[in-house]
Amino acid sequence: MVGKIETKRLNAYFGDVHAIKDVDLSIPSNKITAIIGPSGCGKSTLIRCMNRMHEVVRGTRVTGKVIIDGRDIYAPGTDSVLVRRKVGMVFQKPNPFPTMNIYDNVVAGLRLNGERDWKILDATAERSLKLAALWDEVKDHLDASGVSISGGQQQRLCIARALAVEPEVLLLDEPCSALDPIATAKIEDLLFDLKRSYTLVIVTHNMQQAARIADYTAFMYLGELVEFGETTKIFENPEKELTEKYITGRFG
């Protein structure tokens, strides 16, 4: 089976630091794939390589391939902005644009791409907020500041903003680590619904979260991919002893 995203001998560096080592991974379409592993193992770097966000940091370097729908996003002549439109990202800390209201936050990407038609902007705002399960909570005060709503709502606003530009893949870098259990449950429900239309890759420190929502789980350690497989297999009967030690908390 060819994945939506395929990494081939992917290596990533921060200067001399070799952060990702020869990772071959095939991320299936319309599924949730969780990436787990201890701090500093390269989880976030790995997903940042999937939409060419890694290279925005000075001194970084990537070798190998990241193939999305059959095309290597690192091939010469590829427009990294177009890659990022196709592969959206949501970060650990909710980061709505603080000077914009809710509506403007959602349509910011479209406006940046030159869209000026109010009808299209209105429809996109509503559709994206509905997709992000936030519409009912904010529809009566779309002009309120993007940072005036709760943390969980802000994170869903960021998801709505990412969805507004109609990506095919959504990368989520610990999207719930700053949220309480109720807000976390809402995001998890949302991700579960979104996988019908999108391919989702989530980095999480919360193993129960990976077990709850992911169809596939990848375990990384010291920049290497130790094990990748169906989540049920990883959490019921992992192949590698290192995986077993990590998920049962007997690490170190």
Place this chain on the structure above:
Amino acid sequence: MSPRKAYQTELEELDRLVDLMAGKAQNAIALAVKSFEKLDPELADEVIKIDSEMYQLNIKIEKKCLEVIALQSPVAKDLRTVGTYLKVITDFDRIGRYARDIAEVTHRSGDKAHFKPLVSIPHIADMASRMVEMSVKAFIDRDVGLTKDVFELEDKVDSLYDEIFREVITYMMEDSKKIGIGINYMLVARYLERIADHACNISERTIYMVTGERFVKE
């Protein structure tokens, strides 16, 4: 030192309780068979006492397993272990219950002598006891290799049970006074055959606990 000390302590306590229950199951069946062979009511009383203790252990272990699941969220081998514990305690409990049933037959038999020197019943009892002993050892030592012998013995137990059934019917047909004790033999043989089945269950669950692979005896 391994992290998650509290979790580790909980699991070790659970291991200890389950091993204790396994040992009691083994002891119960050995004593029950002896009580029936010798028609010894005191031994039978001892079996009934062990069965009650096992019942209490069953409740205690189940409660502890649920606590570990709720509070420690075990995964991988730990999860398989706790899941297996929840299942095997029912097998142990049933073995204890059948041992008690045999002990009750001993009580009911009173001083009615066996109608012939017992051969087949001690034989099936010996096999069922060995199966329990081996499956308990496989379970406690996490030794999948031992389970093979358990499965082999089970086929023999089944054949012997059929044999006993036919033999006892013949005796009862010959002499209606033997119907009472004949039924007791049938009951005891049936209980032992069921005990052997539970020993097989324990072995199957041990394989899953250790390897993560499902094994079901044909």
